[in-house]
Amino acid sequence: MSKQLVNIGLIGMGTVGAGVVEIFQTKYPLLEKKAGAGLRLKRICDKRFEKKQPEGIEKFSLLTTDITEVLNDRDIDIVVELIGGIEPARRIILAALDKGKHVVTANKAVLAYHGREIFETAKKCKRQVYFEASVCAGIPIIQAINEGLCVNQIDYLIAILNGTSNYVLTKMQEEKRELGEALKEAQEKGFAESAPALDLSGEDAVHKLSILSSLVFGKHVKLEEIHKEGIEMVEGLDLRFAKEEFGYVLKLLAILKTDRDSVELRVTPCFIRQDHPLAQVRNEYNAVYLRGNYVGDMMFYGKGAGSYPAASAVISDIIFLSRKVAQTIEEEIPYVQFSKNDLEMKEISSIESRYYFRFTTLDKPGVLAQIANILGVHDVSVASVSQKENIGLSEVPILMLTHKAREGNIRKALVEIDRLNVVKRKSVFYRVEDDKI
Amino acid sequence: MSKQLVNIGLIGMGTVGAGVVEIFQTKYPLLEKKAGAGLRLKRICDKRFEKKQPEGIEKFSLLTTDITEVLNDRDIDIVVELIGGIEPARRIILAALDKGKHVVTANKAVLAYHGREIFETAKKCKRQVYFEASVCAGIPIIQAINEGLCVNQIDYLIAILNGTSNYVLTKMQEEKRELGEALKEAQEKGFAESAPALDLSGEDAVHKLSILSSLVFGKHVKLEEIHKEGIEMVEGLDLRFAKEEFGYVLKLLAILKTDRDSVELRVTPCFIRQDHPLAQVRNEYNAVYLRGNYVGDMMFYGKGAGSYPAASAVISDIIFLSRKVAQTIEEEIPYVQFSKNDLEMKEISSIESRYYFRFTTLDKPGVLAQIANILGVHDVSVASVSQKENIGLSEVPILMLTHKAREGNIRKALVEIDRLNVVKRKSVFYRVEDDKI
Helix, strand or coil, rough: CCCEEEEEEEEEEHHHHHHHHHHHHHHHHHHHHHHCCEEEEEEEECCHHHCCCCCCCCCCEEEEECCCHHHHHEEEEEEEEEECCCCCCCHHHHHHHHCCCEEEECCCHHHHCCCCCCCCHHHHHCCEEECHHHHHCCCCHHHHHHHCCCCCCCEEEEEEEEEEHHHHHHHHHHCCCCCHHHHHHHHHCCCCCCCCCCCCCCCCHHHHHHHHHHHHHCCCHHHCCEEEECCCCHHHHHHHHHHHHHHHHHEEEEEECCCCEEEEEEEEEEECCCCCCCHCCCEEEEEEEEEECCCEEEEEEEEEECCHHHHHHHHHHHHHHHHHCCCCCCCCCCCCCCCCCCCCCCCCCHHHEEEEEEEEEECCCCCHHHHHHHHHHHCCCCEEEECCCCCCEEEEEEEEEEECCCHHHHHHHHHHHHHHCCCCCCCEEECCCCCCC | CCCCCCEEECCCCCCCHHHHHHHHHHHHHHHHHHCCCCCEEEEEEEEEHHHCCCCCCCCCCECCCCCHHHHHCCCCCCCECCCCCCHHHHHHHHHHHCCCCCEEEECCCHHHHHHHHHHHHHHHHCEECHHHHCCCCCCCHHHHHHHHCCCCCHHHHHHECCCHHHHHHHHHHCCCCCCCHHHHHHHCCCCCCCCHHHHCCHHHHHHHHHHHHHHHHHCCCCHHHHHECCCCCCHHHHHHHHHHHHCCCEEEEEEEECCCEEEEEEEEEEEEECCCHHHHHCEEEEEEEHHHHCCEEEEEEEEEECCHHHHHHHHHHHHHHHHHHHHCCCCCCCCCCCCCCCCCCCCCCHHEEEEEEEEEECCCCCHHHHHHHHHHHHCCCCCEEEECCCCCCEEEEEEEEEECCCCHHHHHHHHHHCCCCEEECCCEEEEEECCCC
16 A cells, blocks of 8 residues: 655755755656655744745745644654754654654754664654765765665775865865965855854764764764864964975865774874875865775765755655655664664774874974984884975974874874974874875 | 565676675675565576586575576575676566566666666566666665765766776876787786777777666667767877876766757767866776766766675665565565656767867978868867977877867868878877866
């Protein structure tokens, strides 16, 4: 027995919601064909409707400012949550599931913080939660990892998950701007929020990495255990030096690595080789580069934000779920499956990486020896050194690239180095993500 | 009511088949978890079993050399066709559908030539045909276009779909080899067949482009109408000149473009800018670069061939279908949907592109004027000219880059130019895929 009409309730008509409504209206016949059923956007809820109602939509959908009108509508099969943030999004999603509705969400924050509660509720209620738009917007990366690549063990994934930071870093790199300037341009062009802290601090990328990691390992991730560093303190100087001296470019990378029995997850600015596929990901674009044990290296590239790219993903989720509703599939296995235990992660001090250093020292004999000595004591082996021309006063930058070293040792060495009298400023370090060396 | 055990019959245990069997055995619990049902690889058929049976497999599966033992086994729910080529693959797929079995295939040729017959039979029999491995092996591009991006109108798609040609071109470009040499190395490393005609001629890429295009437009494609040129005649000279003079690299591109009312499909060697994401796709890798009206520009990159990458895609198809079998979904809409009419395509003479020319002329005054004059008469506007140093004898190469021009005009102009007394060799031309100019 199949259901001929699937009813949808949309909560939150901001940037993404407006895109969804527009696509719904203009692509209606295609959507029905793909879903194999009639689709009706029955109710749209947004508290801003109190002040101003959008035009032309009331012909197709009931508009409301009251969330319960959506949740309590027994016709509605699928609730689309697009208000973002933690609350009331979490309560809405849980209530919708509890009332027997499937859920589509684009909300990375609520999944990152409350994924366990949400997916356990979904399982209990025998309903599905789809969330393609929550990571990389229109790039179908959730489906790829969860379905197309599902038989692969993914033991390496590095990704550019935040368009704002990538835009800022691209401008800094290519147009030799400083961060403030590049950020201002990003804001003017609409690639950055007026309050960009979530983006620049790496927090937004951490949310997305936690979602991708939970899919890769089938385990929930404790958000607060993901090591996070942002790009707020990045200086143009290091971008120029690393490019000229070592052929590296800086990206804010979300990183997942596993070896035999441990998992490393972090979001940090990293240098990568300029011929790495991720180095070509410029401006507001996102990309996920991963390695599966069967498929080998693979990359997904595209726009990671914006009304239409995100709406495209939300609509594809609606279509998937509508097919299930239309066919009244009740007992299906969950879209995503998690084990009971949370993912165990390495502490940042025990990771291994290559490192880039910039030391600012007095321009006098013996300085390099003192630094090299401290690094040696802490088991940090230097791969390459470059002393740059004097940049004014009596200070001189010394650049270094290390072989693989343990982060705990790096940090201890830097504390000691920064205590040296000849070192004039806090030393700068970046991790170098270069698996070819 | 759900079915607890899904039975699978595998036909063809070559490179991909062996990968499928191995993954099936080693990842069995994961497969069952993903499918939500027990999976049994009940029968494996390969005519080579007459001479030699693989070891250790008979414990899990019945081995046979007789295809009808698979097709007539009423337990078998899904037939996996991995023998490749047109016949008997076509007959096997049709027979399997007719006997009520779903089909998974990695066979691009049979879908390219007989897609209409196969998908119409599937629809009539209410069975599904999945074919993720047929294009780009492990990259889930079929699912992405058919599902994740389904609401998008894709009006631009350029792709590197043949790993062998890309390997050969990469070696020619980067190591300054000639084609024969690069091909020999590709064969030694296992990236090229001993008989590589299908790869180098563009035929293999045409098959894959026809499959992608049929998904993009929801229409079947007449294979013989896709314009095809291979890389057999590519000379290292042009790769060097175009890189040095204009910053271009050569790729064998599968191209799909649409404007208001016409569609251009072709596989031709093309120059692209060295900073285009596809220019970074090196060696045996494949990539699909596309533009959706909602998602914008997107790229999928990975290994396009090989036992494990293809097997990864075959297994993901098996899992999808097993879920349907386990839930006894009978009336589902077809995985891919086509209109009745075939896709209408432009003739090659009416496409527009930019062009690269290499003329080999006598080194004397007035030559350039004669050539430029003929181009002008045929409405071909020159964007850039470079006359290279004399390469010996009295011949000299003249390089040209045109603005956008109509291919019919280009061809007429070249015929006239090659008739000039001052032109000593057949002129070389390549299309330039550069949408930024």
